[in-house]
Amino acid sequence: MFQKILVANRGEIAVRVIRACREVGIPSVAVYSDVDRAALHVLMADEAYHIGPASAAESYLNIAKILDAAKRSGADAIHPGYGFLSENAKFAQACVGAGVKFIGPSAASMEMMGSKTRARQEMEKAGVPFVPGTSRGLDSAQHAKDVAAKIGYPAMLKAAAGGGGKGMRLVHSPDQLQAALEAAQSEAQRAFGDGEVYLEKAIVNPRHIEMQVLADEHGNTVYLGERECSIQRRHQKVLEEAPSPVVDPDMRRRMGEVAVRVAKAANYANAGTIEFLVDQDKNFYFLEMNTRLQVEHPVTELVTGLDLVNLQIRIAAGEKLPFRQEDVVIRGHAIECRIYAEDADNNFFPSPGKIETLMTPAGPGIRLDSGVYAGWTVPIDYDPLLAKLIGYGEDRQQAIAKLARALPEYFVAGIKTNLGLFRRILADQDFQSGKIDTGYLDRLMQPNASAGESNKKSAEIAAIAAAVFALLDSTSKTNNGEASKSGTGGDSSLALSSWKRAARTDGLM
Amino acid sequence: MIYNVSIDGTVFRLDLDLDRAAGQWRCRVDGREVVIDAVSTQPDVLSLLIPGKAYQIRRERLAPETRIWVGDQSYSAEVTDPRSLRSRKSRADSGKGPRQLVAPMPGKVVRFLVSVNSPVEAGQGVVVVEAMKMQNEIKSPKKGIVLKLSVAEGAAVNAGDVLAIVE
Numbered sequence: 001m002f003q004k005i006l007v008a009n010r011g012e013i014a015v016r017v018i019r020a021c022r023e024v025g026i027p028s029v030a031v032y033s034d035v036d037r038a039a040l041h042v043l044m045a046d047e048a049y050h051i052g053p054a055s056a057a058e059s060y061l062n063i064a065k066i067l068d069a070a071k072r073s074g075a076d077a078i079h080p081g082y083g084f085l086s087e088n089a090k091f092a093q094a095c096v097g098a099g100v101k102f103i104g105p106s107a108a109s110m111e112m113m114g115s116k117t118r119a120r121q122e123m124e125k126a127g128v129p130f131v132p133g134t135s136r137g138l139d140s141a142q143h144a145k146d147v148a149a150k151i152g153y154p155a156m157l158k159a160a161a162g163g164g165g166k167g168m169r170l171v172h173s174p175d176q177l178q179a180a181l182e183a184a185q186s187e188a189q190r191a192f193g194d195g196e197v198y199l200e201k202a203i204v205n206p207r208h209i210e211m212q213v214l215a216d217e218h219g220n221t222v223y224l225g226e227r228e229c230s231i232q233r234r235h236q237k238v239l240e241e242a243p244s245p246v247v248d249p250d251m252r253r254r255m256g257e258v259a260v261r262v263a264k265a266a267n268y269a270n271a272g273t274i275e276f277l278v279d280q281d282k283n284f285y286f287l288e289m290n291t292r293l294q295v296e297h298p299v300t301e302l303v304t305g306l307d308l309v310n311l312q313i314r315i316a317a318g319e320k321l322p323f324r325q326e327d328v329v330i331r332g333h334a335i336e337c338r339i340y341a342e343d344a345d346n347n348f349f350p351s352p353g354k355i356e357t358l359m360t361p362a363g364p365g366i367r368l369d370s371g372v373y374a375g376w377t378v379p380i381d382y383d384p385l386l387a388k389l390i391g392y393g394e395d396r397q398q399a400i401a402k403l404a405r406a407l408p409e410y411f412v413a414g415i416k417t418n419l420g421l422f423r424r425i426l427a428d429q430d431f432q433s434g435k436i437d438t439g440y441l442d443r444l445m446q447p448n449a450s451a452g453e454s455n456k457k458s459a460e461i462a463a464i465a466a467a468v469f470a471l472l473d474s475t476s477k478t479n480n481g482e483a484s485k486s487g488t489g490g491d492s493s494l495a496l497s498s499w500k501r502a503a504r505t506d507g508l509m
Numbered sequence: 510m511i512y513n514v515s516i517d518g519t520v521f522r523l524d525l526d527l528d529r530a531a532g533q534w535r536c537r538v539d540g541r542e543v544v545i546d547a548v549s550t551q552p553d554v555l556s557l558l559i560p561g562k563a564y565q566i567r568r569e570r571l572a573p574e575t576r577i578w579v580g581d582q583s584y585s586a587e588v589t590d591p592r593s594l595r596s597r598k599s600r601a602d603s604g605k606g607p608r609q610l611v612a613p614m615p616g617k618v619v620r621f622l623v624s625v626n627s628p629v630e631a632g633q634g635v636v637v638v639e640a641m642k643m644q645n646e647i648k649s650p651k652k653g654i655v656l657k658l659s660v661a662e663g664a665a666v667n668a669g670d671v672l673a674i675v676e
Contacts, residue, residue, distance in 0.1 A: 346645060346646065347643065347645070349643055349645045350614075350643075351613075352614060353613075356552070356553065356570070357551065357552060357553045357554065357567070357569075359554070359567075380614050380615070380640075380668075407581075408580065408581040411554075411567050411578070413553055413567065413568070413569040413570065414569075414570070414571075415571075416571065423581070458579045458580075458582050458584075459516045459517065459519060459521075459584060460516075460521065460538060461557065461559070461564055461566075461579050462516045462566075462577040462579050462584040462586060463514040463516050463521035463523060463538065463586075464523065464525075464536060464538060464543065464545060464557065464559075465547075465555055465557055465564070465566040465568075465577050465579065466512075466514045466516070466568075466575070466577050466586040466588050467510075467512040467514055467523040467525045467536075467588060468525065468534075468545075468547045468555060468557065468566075469553075469555065469568055469577075469588075470510075470512055470588045470590065471510055471512075471525055471527060472549055474510075474590075475527070475529070
């Protein structure tokens with residue numbers, strides 16, 4: 001087993017990994033940039049090393065600095081978390097060179113699945129279903145028409161070099177094709193310097209369902225159930241759940257077996273996720289593979305009872321998987337809310353700054369993976385994920401009920417968060433009946449929803465409270481440094497007054 | 510103490526006093542007596558008791574506005590103390606005097622949406638700042654006239670830099 005693990009990450013995932021290390025008695029090493037000196041992961045680690053200025057390129061993405069910290073600390077393994085260097089084949093290879101174990105798959109596996117075209121070729125060989133279409137560029141409008149005639153309309157023209165929606169055109173009929181192709185090609189040329197466009201069957205309002213896989217370094221590979229991640233904003237996941245409301249045991253088994261085939265085709269080891277698009281007829285198509293632990297891993301942990309980070313460490317240390325496929329049981333339902341420092345009223349613009357007040361939920365069926373604390377200043381330099389709030393219950397309704405109970409307990413003051421969004425989602429009819437797809441959040445966010453009715457009775461309470469705050473603010477200012485008449489020696493906290501009063505009554509003071 | 514409290518635009522007149530020694534509050538809302546007990550449990554959090562009801566009140570101070578949360582309902586709140594000079598100056602949302610619009614984070618000024626001397630409403634967009642590949646409209650904290658545009662279009666700004674002043 002490892003002597004010491006360096007966590008090459010920050011925020012809530014670094015805290016997660018440090019906890020896993022602590023649970024098995026392995027000392028953990030944190031790395032931090034200038035703005036993370038007071039971060040929670042630094043507070044919790046056994047050792048910490050400064051690795052550079054705020055910019056990720058000069059700190060968390062800097063391979064040389066990370067490996068230098070590993071050398072200085074004597075760490076014999078590195079957990080990369082998610083994001084940053086977690087899917088960087090160069091980094092995985094550099095770890096090998098430095099004699100430090102990278103907790104994850106091999107560089108070769110990462111490289112194979114990191115290239116869209118290469119991944120599709122491998123999937124073709126492995127007999128894995130993916131979205132019908134061409135894997136090469138279209139030569140002409142006629143070529144496009146021939147392909148579309150075969151795969152059916154609507155069809156999606158996509159840029160081979162692309163992403164972010166650029167160079168994409170949805171085509172509903174053959175007569176639209178020529179113009180759409182020319183537009184897509186010129187947009188792709190302008191955006192990516194490469195006008196190559198290919199054609200795929202357009203899946204109307206697909207669901208994004210992904211399958212967790214786990215493989216040891218001895219060839220044993222299993223699937224651990226799926227996650228439904230269709231609730232996204234601008235292709236960023238906001239809420240995930242396990243299991244998916246539309247996947248039955250038979251579909252799970254079929255998707256799982258395909259996922260295992262994909263992992264084996266990539267000679268995969270450790271934790272990974274295969275992403276699928278699912279159409280309205282429940283046909284599933286391979287989209288891509290993520291060669292790392294994912295943000296939303298807690299929902300899988302809760303419904304399987306497994307600790308994925310713990311298993312990652314043990315797999316990397318050479319252990320065999322301690323269970324077989326038939327031992328994996330999906331039980332109950334888990335839903336995760338990603339709490340971001342974002343201004344929901346301002347296009348979800350990041351909202352960095354100091355957290356003045358933090359009150360967090362707890363109680364039955366609630367798990368909170370947080371990377372922040374009251375008084376922490378959320379920096380602008382990184383992804384503004386503050387925490388993940390997960391509700392777990394016997395079934396989907398119960399998981400929803402737990403979260404609906406817990407969300408009002410969650411209060412963050414000083415920065416803006418997307419907490420309000422989750423109350424809306426959980427209260428929504430379509431969400432409650434599982435009618436979700438990747439277009440769901442855009443529909444929910446349509447501006448015709450009213451901003452919120454003002455309850456007249458509560459408005460008066462709010463007014464009283466506002467005045468109480470104002471009075472307490474002004475008296476605490478005048479009382480600072482001077483003894484007040486009540487003899488409390490300048491202590492303006494009224495929290496003491498009631499029981500002091502009681503104490504006097506009982507003759508104790 | 511008399512306070513004029515505006516909650517989502519509705520104004521309430523509060524007459525509030527606290528006898529600290531006895532821990533006793535006296536409260537009148539628009540002339541009507543309301544029995545209350547209030548205790549601060551931590552900064553910005555209040556336990557407010559009114560006969561038959563307990564409330565957890567939380568305050569969010571997001572310059573330039575203040576929000577009061579009653580349970581999970583939130584209201585915009587503005588408190589003015591007609592008599593105390595100190596409290597009028599000390600609260601950023603007192604509503605009087607020229608107010609600065611500052612950049613919330615480092616970025617670049619893309620364009621101004623209004624010109625000098627034009628009237629603006631509270632919440633109206635004044636300037637667009639681009640940061641982290643997204644454009645953000647910085648809004649006027651109050652109704653008034655644009656007194657000054659403090660930076661040029663295209664200028665790089667740091668967090669806290671003054672972008673404009675509204676009188």
